[in-house]
Amino acid sequence: MSDWWKGRAHDQCTHARINASNYPGTRQLCCECDQPTERCEDDSIFVGDTGPLCADCGHVLEQQIEDMRADDRREREAEAMALYYQNHPHG
Secondary structure (H helix, E strand, O other): OOOOOOOOOOOHHHHHHHHHHHOHHHOOEOOOOOOEOOOOHHHOEEEOOEEEEOHHHHHHHHHHHHHHHHHHHHHHHHHHHHHHHHHOOOO
16 A cells, blocks of 8 residues: 555645646546546547537637638638629629
8 A cells, every 4th residue: 555645634735736646547637728627538528639628618619610610601601792793793
């Protein structure tokens, strides 16, 4: 049996630090903000290949992707309209 704690009780901060350094696989951290995701491998949040993410960062990333898609749609629509008016001048 390991004696890393040497029979002493530790405060919560020290206990958390010891657990983080001795048992790093027991806590999943967000790849964006480095905070605990409060999830495990089975229910990790990924957006595309990016993850694991906490719920807040997952939401932000999904919104950024949706905003980029909306911008792309608007650009394609504007290009299509410009092409239409170029080929169908009003006189």
